[in-house]
Amino acid sequence: MKHVLNEILLNMDLSGIRRFSEEANQVEGVIRLTIGEPMFDTPEPIKQTAIDALVANDTHYPFAQGLLSLRKAVCEFEKKTQDLDYSPDEVIITQGATGGLFTTINTICRPGDEVIILLPAFTIYKPIVEFADANPVLLDISEDGFQINEEKLRKVITSKTKAIIVNSPNNPSGISLSKQSNDILERIIKEHDLYVLCDDVYNQLIFEETDFLVRRKDIRKNIIYIQSFSKPYAMTGWRIGYVMADKEVATEIAKVQSYGTSGVPPFVQRAAITALSTDVSHMLKQYEINMVKVTRLLSERKIPHVKPQGAFYLLVDISSCNMDSWTFARKLLSETKVAVIPGEVFGAATDRYVRTSLATDIKISLPAFERIADFIDKYGQKVEEHA
Ligand SMILES: Cc1ncc(COP(=O)(O)O)c(C=O)c1O
Incomplete structure (x- = not known):
């Protein structure tokens, strides 16, 4: 064949989450604890807004950066919930957080730049950085209680470091960065004038109060805040999120967005305005109830x-x-019909874990956690809980 495809793709595989989920889908009667999305459907008022907008023919090309009314609503929402001060021209409506991350990384990175990814991490960061011809620098923080160790972070910073990606609370650990970790990050970001991508897509889904780096006013110009409607409003299939950044950066992200996707469908954006004023506390409460029940069972x-x-x-x-996480997950699947995600997909050090989901019907998932406990009893030796 005469034409050669982008060679960056040669070393890039489908995400481990996707690969294992496909294996699990072959098993009849499987209980999926693999799922990274709410078990709820999108609330009715949000859907109705999209229907009304379609009926009203709100189906034309959108302004690529996003509807002004949605960007205004986002600014008001973020002021109220996180005390953030951004203007609508500092907001870009994106195709989910995924689109936000893709557009942002392609805006800030030049070939050879380095982007620090704290592990364990959501699986899309590394390939997106690689797509931009930049280099992902992986820093495992799982051995430090999923918090930042200043010395270790300083060691991976070079003259090529462009940005750090942080995700708090984290997928897959569920751990939030502490005030102390954020203090270290703030210091280092300021000292080296780095961008920090705050992927805070779970910041409404918290079980205890926590510190958020995105609120630090002193590094406002370094912060690029990535948000999504997927998780809090059960809108994973709508593909909408947003990015907030200092005007200078936001303008460039909007430019990349305009060439990359031309924006998000207007009727989806109208629905997102409704989402921002929809009470979703019952969903958040349910995740917490599930978390309490599951952790109680595992502790017992x-x-x-x-x-x-x-x-x-x-x-x-x-x-x-004494099994790697892929062997464990495959054996668990074949012996018990319970599907979990091998921890290795989030980073080598998390090979000692498997990721389970709490966003499932607890009546189905609790017996599945019993099966996991039986399986570990069968193949493992008991050790003390460490977190
Ligand atoms: C940490 C993190 N960031 C981003 C995303 C992508 O979200 P979206 O559906 O908005 O693209 C996910 C989805 O699982 C996630 O866990």
Whole structure:
């Protein structure tokens, strides 16, 4: 063949989450604890707004940066919930957080730039950085209680470091960065004048109060805040989110967005305005109830795990079983018909865990967690809970 495709793709595989989920889908009667989306449907008022907008023919090309009315609503929402001061021209409406991350990374990175990714991490960061011909620098923080160790972070910073990606509460650990971790980040970001991408898509799904880096006014010009409607409003299939950044950066992100996607459908944006004023507290409450029930069960069964502070995932420690996380997940699937995500997909050090989901019907998932506990009892040796 004469034409050669982009060679960056040669070393890029489908995400491990996708690969394992496809394996699990082949098993009849499987209970999926693999899912990274709410078990709820999108609330009715949000859907109705989209229907009304369609009927009113709100189906024409949108302004690529996003409807002004939505960008205004986002600014008001973020002022009220996070005390952030941004103007509508500092907001870009994106195709979910995924679109926001893709557009942002392609805006800020030049070939050879380095982007620090704290592990464990959501699986899309590394390939997106690679797509931009930049270099992902992976820093595992799981051995430090999922918090920042200043010395280790300083060691990976070079003259090529352009940005750090932080995700708090984190997928897959559910752990939020502490004030102390954010103090370290703030210091280093200021000192080296780095961008920090705050992927805070779970910041409404928290079980305890926490510190957020995005609120730090002193590094406002360094912060690029990534948000999504997917998780809090059960809108994963609508593909809408937003990015907020200092005007100078936001203008360039909007430019990339205009060439990359031409914006988000206007009727979807109208629905998002309704979402921002929709009460979703019952969903958040349910994730917390699920978390309490599952952690209680695992503690009673003396199965070590990481107790999440937010999001809707829970890492089960499988190190007592002396199996890598793919072997564990495949064996668990074939013997018990319970599907979990191998921790290795989030970084090598999380191979000692599997990720489970709390965003499932608890009546179905609790018996599945019992099966996981039985499986660990069968193959592992009991160790003390460590988190
Ligand atoms: C940490 C994190 N960031 C971003 C996303 C992508 O969200 P969206 O559906 O808005 O693209 C996810 C989805 O699982 C996630 O866990």
